[in-house]
Amino acid sequence: MSTSTVQPFLHIWDCGGQPVFLEILPAFLTPRTMFLLLFDASKDFRERWQSRQNTPDGEVLFGEVVNESTSDLMAKWMSTIHSHLVKHNKDDTSSPSLYCIGTRGDKLNSESKKEAKVQIQSLYKEKKFSDLIKDVLIIDNTTSGKGKREDPSITELRGAIDGFIKTLVVPTPLNWVLFRKVFQKLEKNVISVSDAIAIGVACHIPAADLPEVLKFYHELGALLYYPQIEGLRNKVILNPKWFVDIIGKVFPLEKGWSGGKRWLLFQSKGILVQPLYQEVWQSSGIDPEEIIELLVHFRLAAQVQIEVDDSKQYFLPAALPGYTGDSNEVRPGCKLRASPVHITFSTEYVPPGFFTRLATTVAANNNIKLNFNVAHSEVERRSIYRNRVCFSYGHPSDDFVLTDVNKAIQVDVFRYLPESSHPVPFKAVCQDILELLKKCCKKVEDTLYGYHGHHITQSSSRDVRYVCECKYSSSNAVHYIEVDAEKQTCSDQVYCEKVRSTRSLTTRESMWFQDEFSYLKYLIQFGVGLISLIILLMLLTFSFTVLINNSSTTANEANILTISDLQKVLDVLDDGYFPSNKWFQLGLSLGLSNPKLETIEDNYPKNNERCLQNCLTLWLKENIEVTWSKLADAVDNTGEKAVAAYIRIRKVQSKSEL
Ligand SMILES: Nc1nc2c(ncn2[C@@H]2O[C@H](COP(=O)(O)OP(=O)(O)OP(=O)(O)O)[C@@H](O)[C@H]2O)c(=O)[nH]1
Numbered sequence: 001m002s003t004s005t006v007q008p009f010l011h012i013w014d015c016g017g018q019p020v021f022l023e024i025l026p027a028f029l030t031p032r033t034m035f036l037l038l039f040d041a042s043k044d045f046r047e048r049w050q051s052r053q054n055t056p057d058g059e060v061l062f063g064e065v066v067n068e069s070t071s072d073l074m075a076k077w078m079s080t081i082h083s084h085l086v087k088h089n090k091d092d093t094s095s096p097s098l099y100c101i102g103t104r105g106d107k108l109n110s111e112s113k114k115e116a117k118v119q120i121q122s123l124y125k126e127k128k129f130s131d132l133i134k135d136v137l138i139i140d141n142t143t144s145g146k147g148k149r150e151d152p153s154i155t156e157l158r159g160a161i162d163g164f165i166k167t168l169v170v171p172t173p174l175n176w177v178l179f180r181k182v183f184q185k186l187e188k189n190v191i192s193v194s195d196a197i198a199i200g201v202a203c204h205i206p207a208a209d210l211p212e213v214l215k216f217y218h219e220l221g222a223l224l225y226y227p228q229i230e231g232l233r234n235k236v237i238l239n240p241k242w243f244v245d246i247i248g249k250v251f252p253l254e255k256g257w258s259g260g261k262r263w264l265l266f267q268s269k270g271i272l273v274q275p276l277y278q279e280v281w282q283s284s285g286i287d288p289e290e291i292i293e294l295l296v297h298f299r300l301a302a303q304v305q306i307e308v309d310d311s312k313q314y315f316l317p318a319a320l321p322g323y324t325g326d327s328n329e330v331r332p333g334c335k336l337r338a339s340p341v342h343i344t345f346s347t348e349y350v351p352p353g354f355f356t357r358l359a360t361t362v363a364a365n366n367n368i369k370l371n372f373n374v375a376h377s378e379v380e381r382r383s384i385y386r387n388r389v390c391f392s393y394g395h396p397s398d399d400f401v402l403t404d405v406n407k408a409i410q411v412d413v414f415r416y417l418p419e420s421s422h423p424v425p426f427k428a429v430c431q432d433i434l435e436l437l438k439k440c441c442k443k444v445e446d447t448l449y450g451y452h453g454h455h456i457t458q459s460s461s462r463d464v465r466y467v468c469e470c471k472y473s474s475s476n477a478v479h480y481i482e483v484d485a486e487k488q489t490c491s492d493q494v495y496c497e498k499v500r501s502t503r504s505l506t507t508r509e510s511m512w513f514q515d516e517f518s519y520l521k522y523l524i525q526f527g528v529g530l531i532s533l534i535i536l537l538m539l540l541t542f543s544f545t546v547l548i549n550n551s552s553t554t555a556n557e558a559n560i561l562t563i564s565d566l567q568k569v570l571d572v573l574d575d576g577y578f579p580s581n582k583w584f585q586l587g588l589s590l591g592l593s594n595p596k597l598e599t600i601e602d603n604y605p606k607n608n609e610r611c612l613q614n615c616l617t618l619w620l621k622e623n624i625e626v627t628w629s630k631l632a633d634a635v636d637n638t639g640e641k642a643v644a645a646y647i648r649i650r651k652v653q654s655k656s657e658l
C-alpha cells in the first residue's frame with residue numbers, strides 16, 4: 001500500500017435547468033465540483049423562467065413556466081452550491097468553484113454584455129456566496145473552436161477548466177488504481193459486491209479493505225455504492241450515468257409518457273403504483289423494488305396508500321407540475337385559519353430538492369394523508385403540485401398546506417369544522433403540525449447533506465418565521481414578527497419590523513403560541529433547574545392566593561358547568577397537560593360509578609382521549625354540582641397537582657371565563 005500514484009477524475013454532469021433535474025442532482029454531487037451555471041444572456045432575467053428542451057433534430061420543446069425568474073433561479077443555485085461546498089470543503093476554499101456563463105453573446109452588443117454581467121453580479125455582490133463566483137462570462141458559442149476568431153471569453157473559460165482539472169488529482173494506492181482500470185474494462189453497469197471483492201483480491205486488495213475502496217470511488221463519483229440501503233448493499237453500480245437515466249424514466253424528462261390509467265394517476269397525482277414501475281424498470285437490469293427503495297432512501301418517494309388496491313403505491317411529488325397560482329389561495333368554507341408560517345433558510349432560498357423531500361417525509365407520517373379532494377380554485381384543478389402539497393391532519397381532519405414560495409416554505413393550517421365540534425383545539429393542531437414539520441425538516445437535511453457520508457455538524461441554518469399580519473402586510477412583500485418562539489405566549493406583545501412598534505397578536509397569529517400557563521408547564525417539563533422551579537411554584541402559589549383572595553368566593557360555587565362546556569373542560573385539561581390515561585381515576589374522583597366507567601372503557605378500548613371525553617360528558621350531564629373547582633379537586637386526587645393548580649388559576653378565580 002505504500003506505492004501510490006495520482007489519478008485525475010473528471011465527470012461532467014450536463015444538468016438541464018428543468019425542475020426535475022434540480023430534484024435529482026443533489027443526490028449525485030460530490031464534494032469536489034466545478035460548477036458552470038449557464039444562462040441565456042439574450043433574455044430578460046426578470047422574466048419567469050421557462051424550461052426548454054432542444055431535441056437532436058433541432059426542435060425546441062417548451063416546458064412549463066415556473067414561478068421564478070431566471071435571476072431567482074440563478075441566485076438560488078449560487079446559494080445552494082455555496083452551502084454545498086462550505087459543508088464539504090471546510091478547509092479548502094481556495095479554488096474557484098463557479099462561473100456564470102451567459103450564452104448567445106453574439107446577440108448582444110458590448111454595451112448590453114456589460115449590462116448583463118452587472119445584472120448577474122448584482123445577484124451575489126453583497127451575498128455571503130460572493131467569494132464562490134470567480135467570474136461572469138458572456139460568450140459567443142458560434143465562434144467556439146474558430147482559432148483566432150474565437151471569443152476571448154471562451155478561451156478564458158477553457159483555461160480555467162484546465163486549471164481546475166489539475167487540482168482534481170487524487171493520490172491513490174496503485175492497486176486501487178488498478179482496481180478502477182479493471183472495472184472500467186468490464187463495461188458493465190452493475191456488479192455484485194462479491195464480484196467486486198474478487199476483482200479487488202486479484203488487484204491485491206484485501207477483501208476487508210474493499211468497502212473503503214468502494215466508498216472512496218463513490219465519493220469521487222466514479223461508481224455508486226450504497227451499503228446503507230438494504231436492497232443495494234450487495235451491489236456496485238459501475239455506471240452512474242446509466243443509473244441516473246433509469247431513475248429518470250419515471251420523471252417527465254423525455255417524451256416517453258404513454259397513456260393508460262396508471263400513467264394518468266402518476267401524472268395527475270404523483271402516485272406511482274407497483275405494476276407501473278415494474279413495467280418501466282423491468283428490463284433495466286436492476287430489480288425495480290431496489291430502485292424504488294433507493295428513491296425512498298433519498299426521500300424522492302414515500303410509500304402511501306391512496307388507491308384502494310393491494311399493490312404498493314408511492315408518492316413522487318418531484319414528477320408533478322409546479323403550481324404558479326397564489327400561495328395564499330384558500331379553498332372555500334374555511335372556519336378557522338392560522339397566520340402563515342415560513343420555514344426560512346440561511347441560504348435565503350429553499351434549497352433545491354428540499355421541498356419535495358419535505359413533502360414525502362410528511363406524507364409518510366401515519367397521522368397525515370395527502371389531500372387530493374380539494375382543488376385550490378376554479379383555475380387550479382389540482383391540490384397537489386411539485387411545489388405545493390395539501391395534506392389532511394388528524395381526525396376529524398384539518399387541512400394543512402405546504403407551499404414552496406422560493407425564499408421560504410410556507411405553512412398554512414385551515415379548519416373546516418366549527419371549533420366547538422372538534423375534540424382537539426385548533427391551536428393544538430397548529431402547534432403539533434409545526435413540531436412535526438421541524439422533525440421532518442431535520443430528516444430531510446440528514447438525507448440531502450449526508451449523501452456522501454459526511455456528517456454535518458454545523459448547526460442548522462433553518463428557521464421558523466411568523467408572517468406579520470399587521471395592516472402593512474401584503475402577499476408580495478411579506479414581513480415577519482419578531483418573536484422568541486420558545487418564550488412567546490399568546491398574550492405577550494410582539495414587535496413588527498415594518499411598523500417598528502409592538503402590538504398584540506392577532507387571533508390567527510396566536511394559534512402558533514402557547515397559552516401563558518402552558519408556557520410555565522413547558523418550562524417545568526423541560527427542566528429549568530430546581531431553584532427556578534421552586535421560585536416558579538412560589539410565584540404560582542402567591543398569585544394563586546392573591547387571586548383567590550381578590551375574587552369573590554361566589555366564583556367557585558355559582559358557576560355551574562353544563563354539557564355545552566365540554567370542549568372548554570377538555571381544552572383546559574389538555575392545556576394543563578392532564579394525562580388522558582388517568583381518565584378512569586379522574587372519573588372515580590368525580591364520583592362516577594365504577595360500572596359506568598367500565599362501560600366507557602369497553603366502548604372505546606385503548607382510546608384514552610375518547611374515554612376521557614365520555615367520562616367528562618357523563619359528569620357534566622349527570623351531576624348537579626359541576627364546577628371548575630370540583631374538577632380541580634378531582635384532578636388533584638389523581639395525583640396531578642400541577643394540572644389542578646393550573647385549572648384553579650385559569651378557571652376558578654376568573655368568573656368571566658365561565
Ligand atoms: N447564436 C448562438 N446560439 C447558441 C449559443 N450557444 C448555444 N446556442 C444554440 O442554442 C441552442 C441550445 O443549445 P444547447 O447547448 O443544446 O442548450 P442546453 O441548454 O444545453 O439545452 P438542453 O441540452 O436541452 O438542456 C442550440 O441550437 C445552440 O446552437 C450562442 O452563443 N450563440
Ligand SMILES: [Zn+2]
Nearest residue numbers: 468470496498
Ligand atoms: Zn407588521
